[in-house]
Amino acid sequence: MARIAVVAGDGIGPEVVAQARKVLDAVLPGTEATEYDLGAARYHRTGEVLPDSVLDELAGHDAILLGAVGDPTVPPGVLERGLLLKLRFAFDQYVNLRPSRLWPGVTGPLATVKPGEVDLVVVREGTEGLYAGAGGSLHRDTPAEVATEESLNTRHGVERVIRDAFARARRRERRKVTLVHKTNVLTHAGSLWARAFDAVAAEHPDVTTEYQHVDAAAMFLVTQPQRYDVVVTDNLFGDILTDIAAAVTGGIGLAASGCINPEGRYPSMFEPVHGSAPDIAGKGVADPVAAVLSAALLLDQLGHADAAARVTAAVAAELAGRTPGVPLRTEEVGDRLAGYAVA
Amino acid sequence: MARIAVVAGDGIGPEVVAQARKVLDAVLPGTEATEYDLGAARYHRTGEVLPDSVLDELAGHDAILLGAVGDPTVPPGVLERGLLLKLRFAFDQYVNLRPSRLWPGVTGPLATVKPGEVDLVVVREGTEGLYAGAGGSLHRDTPAEVATEESLNTRHGVERVIRDAFARARRRERRKVTLVHKTNVLTHAGSLWARAFDAVAAEHPDVTTEYQHVDAAAMFLVTQPQRYDVVVTDNLFGDILTDIAAAVTGGIGLAASGCINPEGRYPSMFEPVHGSAPDIAGKGVADPVAAVLSAALLLDQLGHADAAARVTAAVAAELAGRTPGVPLRTEEVGDRLAGYAVA
Numbered sequence: 001m002a003r004i005a006v007v008a009g010d011g012i013g014p015e016v017v018a019q020a021r022k023v024l025d026a027v028l029p030g031t032e033a034t035e036y037d038l039g040a041a042r043y044h045r046t047g048e049v050l051p052d053s054v055l056d057e058l059a060g061h062d063a064i065l066l067g068a069v070g071d072p073t074v075p076p077g078v079l080e081r082g083l084l085l086k087l088r089f090a091f092d093q094y095v096n097l098r099p100s101r102l103w104p105g106v107t108g109p110l111a112t113v114k115p116g117e118v119d120l121v122v123v124r125e126g127t128e129g130l131y132a133g134a135g136g137s138l139h140r141d142t143p144a145e146v147a148t149e150e151s152l153n154t155r156h157g158v159e160r161v162i163r164d165a166f167a168r169a170r171r172r173e174r175r176k177v178t179l180v181h182k183t184n185v186l187t188h189a190g191s192l193w194a195r196a197f198d199a200v201a202a203e204h205p206d207v208t209t210e211y212q213h214v215d216a217a218a219m220f221l222v223t224q225p226q227r228y229d230v231v232v233t234d235n236l237f238g239d240i241l242t243d244i245a246a247a248v249t250g251g252i253g254l255a256a257s258g259c260i261n262p263e264g265r266y267p268s269m270f271e272p273v274h275g276s277a278p279d280i281a282g283k284g285v286a287d288p289v290a291a292v293l294s295a296a297l298l299l300d301q302l303g304h305a306d307a308a309a310r311v312t313a314a315v316a317a318e319l320a321g322r323t324p325g326v327p328l329r330t331e332e333v334g335d336r337l338a339g340y341a342v343a
Numbered sequence: 344m345a346r347i348a349v350v351a352g353d354g355i356g357p358e359v360v361a362q363a364r365k366v367l368d369a370v371l372p373g374t375e376a377t378e379y380d381l382g383a384a385r386y387h388r389t390g391e392v393l394p395d396s397v398l399d400e401l402a403g404h405d406a407i408l409l410g411a412v413g414d415p416t417v418p419p420g421v422l423e424r425g426l427l428l429k430l431r432f433a434f435d436q437y438v439n440l441r442p443s444r445l446w447p448g449v450t451g452p453l454a455t456v457k458p459g460e461v462d463l464v465v466v467r468e469g470t471e472g473l474y475a476g477a478g479g480s481l482h483r484d485t486p487a488e489v490a491t492e493e494s495l496n497t498r499h500g501v502e503r504v505i506r507d508a509f510a511r512a513r514r515r516e517r518r519k520v521t522l523v524h525k526t527n528v529l530t531h532a533g534s535l536w537a538r539a540f541d542a543v544a545a546e547h548p549d550v551t552t553e554y555q556h557v558d559a560a561a562m563f564l565v566t567q568p569q570r571y572d573v574v575v576t577d578n579l580f581g582d583i584l585t586d587i588a589a590a591v592t593g594g595i596g597l598a599a600s601g602c603i604n605p606e607g608r609y610p611s612m613f614e615p616v617h618g619s620a621p622d623i624a625g626k627g628v629a630d631p632v633a634a635v636l637s638a639a640l641l642l643d644q645l646g647h648a649d650a651a652a653r654v655t656a657a658v659a660a661e662l663a664g665r666t667p668g669v670p671l672r673t674e675e676v677g678d679r680l681a682g683y684a685v686a
C-alpha cells in the first residue's frame with residue numbers, strides 16, 4: 001500500500017489537493033495519506049518552516065503530494081529556500097519533471113499552434129547550478145557592495161539527469177532530446193553539460209539529439225513549441241523555460257510537476273506549478289487539473305503506470321468537454337475527474 | 344561630423360548593413376564611415392578575432408555599426424567571447440538596450456495581442472553577472488569533474504544601469520519600470536538588485552515600479568506583453584527575456600539592439616539581434632529592418648533624435664505597407680526606407 005504525505009499548504013492548496021486525493025482514492029483505493037501542516041500559515045503561527053522532525057517523518061513516505069505554499073505576507077525566500085528547495089535538496093530530487101501539453105479543448109495564446117500539437121516534457125536538473133545557495137556579499141549597503149551567486153555543476157549531477165532524460169525519451173514516440181544551455185558564454189559549465197550529453201547520447205543511438213542556447217530555446221518555445229519532445233537543462237534555465245512552456249500551453253493553471261529522486265531512495269514530491277493564489281482561495285473556483293495531473297505523475301513514479309494513464313485520460317476528457325467562459329467549481333471538477341478515471 | 348566604425352561581418356551582415364548605411368547617409372549626410380573586417384571570415388583567414396590594434400582604432404570612433412558575426416564553422420564561444428563580449432566589456436557598454444514593438448502590419452505569434460499594443464524596451468545590464476567570465480573546472484573529463492560559473496554583481500554596476508532605465512522611463516509615456524530578477528533563490532545578487540532598485544525608485548516618484556521573478560516575467564511576456572514599458576534586468580536574464588520579447592513581436596528579424604556606454608567615454612555599438620543566417624546569405628532576401636532600426640538607436644545615442652525618429656517612422660511605413668507572403672528584396676527595402684526617411 002502506497003504511503004503518501006500530503007502537504008496541502010496555503011491558499012487554494014487545500015482545495016486542489018482535496019480533488020487530487022479524491023482522484024487518487026478512486027484509481028488506487030487504500031492509499032494511506034498523512035497530512036502535514038506546512039507553509040505560510042504554520043510559519044506565521046509558530047515561526048517554523050520545516051522542522052527536522054517533520055523532514056524525518058516525510059522521509060518515511062513513498063511520495064509527497066503538495067498543493068501550494070506561500071503568501072504575500074511571508075518575506076521572499078523564506079518558504080522557497082526553507083521548504084521547497086530544502087525538500088528538493090534533502091531528498092536529492094534531481095529530476096524536476098515538467099510536462100507541457102496543449103490539450104484539445106484548451107485555448108493557448110499562440111495563433112500558430114493547434115491543440116494536440118504540443119507535447120513536450122522538460123527534465124530540469126533539481127539539485128545543482130545556481131540553486132546551490134553558493135553566494136555571498138561584501139560591503140553591504142555601501143557603494144562598494146559586491147554580491148555573487150555561484151553555479152555549481154558536477155559531472156555526477158549533470159550526467160544522472162541527462163540519463164533520466166534519455167530514458168524518458170526512449171519511452172516516447174519521437175525519441176528526441178534537446179539539450180539547452182548557454183555554452184557560448186557559460187563555457188565551463190556549458191562544456192561539462194555538452195560533454196556529458198554527448199557521452200550519454202552515444203549510448204542511445206536510437207534517440208535524436210539537438211543542442212540550443214537558452215535564448216534561442218526561449219524564442220522557439222514561443223514560435224515552434226511543436227518541435228520539442230524531451231528538453232534537458234539546468235536548474236535555472238529549467239525554471240524559466242518551464243514557465244514559458246506552461247504559458248504557451250494554456251497557463252500554469254494546468255501545469256503539473258514532479259521533483260523526483262528516480263532511485264526511490266528518498267520520496268519524490270509532486271505539485272502543481274501554480275501558487276497559492278490567495279485572491280481566489282476559499283471560493284471553490286480554483287482549477288484542480290494541475291494538482292490532479294501532478295497526482296498522475298506521482299502514480300507513474302510509484303509504478304502505477306496504468307492508474308496514471310487513467311487519470312491523464314480523465315483530464316483529457318474533462319478539458320475536451322469544457323466550454324470556454326463557463327466558470328468551474330473545484331469540487332465538481334474533482335468529482336467528474338474521479339468519475340472519468342474509473343469509468 | 345559623426346565618425347562611425349562599420350563591422351559588416353559575416354553572412355547577411357554586409358547585405359543588411361549596406362541598407363542601414365544607405366538610410367544613415369540619407370538622414371545624416373556626411374557621416375564618415377570606416378569599415379573593419381572582423382568575424383568568421385577574418386578568423387579563418389588569419390586566426391585573428393579582435394587584434395588590440397583594431398580595438399584601439401575602434402575606440403576612436405563615435406559609434407560602431409555591426410551587421411552580424413559568426414558561422415557554424417567557428418567553434419562556439421570564439422567570436423562571442425573574443426569579439427562581441429570583448430567589445431561590450433572593453434568599451435564598458437553597460438546598457439544593453441533592446442526595444443520590442445509589435446508594429447502595425449506585422450503578424451506576431453500571439454492570438455491575444457493586436458499590432459501597436461506592445462511597445463517595451465528591455466534595459467539589460469551588459470558588463471556584469473554571469474557574463475563576467477568568472478568560472479572554472481576541476482578534474483575535467485573524469486567522474487569527479489566540477490564546473491563553476493560565477494555571477495558577479497556590484498552596486499556600482501547595478502545602480503548605473505537601473506538609473507539608465509529610470510531615465511528612459513521618464514522619456515516614455517507610461518513611465519513604468521519593471522525589475523526582473525530571481526530574488527527568492529539568488530538571494531545575494533537579488534537583494535543587491537532590489538535594494539539598488541528601491542533606492543533609485545525613491546528618487547523617481549513620477550515613475551511607477553514593479554518587481555517580477557524571471558520565471559513569471561518570461562510567462563507574462565507571452566501572455567500579457569502589453570503590460571511592460573521599461574524592463575531592467577541582469578545580463579543573463581536580459582539575454583533570455585529579449586529573445587522572448589522579440590519572438591512575441593514578430594521575430595528576431597525585426598529586433599534591434601544597442602550596447603551603450605551612456606557617458607560616451609567609449610563608443611557604443613549597434614547591431615540587429617539576428618545572426619549571420621548563412622543559409623540565405625548572398626541571395627539579397629534578408630530583411631534589413633533590424634539593422635536599420637539599430638541605426639536609428641545609433642542616431643538617438645549620438646544626439647540626433649530627430650533623424651532617429653525619421654528612420655523609425657520610415658520603418659513603420661515600410662512594415663505597414665507590406666503584404667504578408669510577398670517576398671522582399673534587401674536592396675529594395677533599403678531604397679524604400681531611405682526614401683521614406685527623407686520624405
Ligand SMILES: CC(C)[C@H](C(=O)O)[C@@H](O)C(=O)O
Pocket residue numbers: 080081084085239527528558
Ligand atoms: C518557488 C521557487 C523557488 C521555484 C523555483 O525557482 O524552482 C519555482 O519557481 C518553481 O519553478 O518551482
Ligand SMILES: CC(C)[C@H](C(=O)O)[C@@H](O)C(=O)O
Pocket residue numbers: 184185215423424427428582
Ligand atoms: C552571442 C551571445 C554572446 C550574445 C549574448 O549572449 O549576449 C547574444 O545572444 C545576444 O543576445 O547578443
